Amino acid sequence: xxxxxxxxxxxxxxxxxxxxxxxxxxxxxxxxxxxxxxxxxxxxxxxxxxx
Numbered sequence: 149x150x151x152x153x154x155x156x157x158x159x160x161x162x163x164x165x166x167x168x169x170x171x172x173x174x175x176x177x178x179x180x181x182x183x184x185x186x187x188x189x190x191x192x193x194x195x196x197x198x199x
Contacts, residue, residue, distance in 0.1 A: 159185045
């Protein structure tokens with residue numbers, strides 16, 4: 149598992165997703181979840197004026 153996979157799992161577990169569901173994702177779903185996570189952080193940075 150790559151560092152980006154672990155970061156994604158951490159992000160979603162902290163938000164209440166089940167670890168077993170995250171570990172069972174196929175490649176396309178994993179990419180979607182990672183992009184969604186990055187978009188979330190970009191939006192948060194804009195909201196707080198950090199971008």
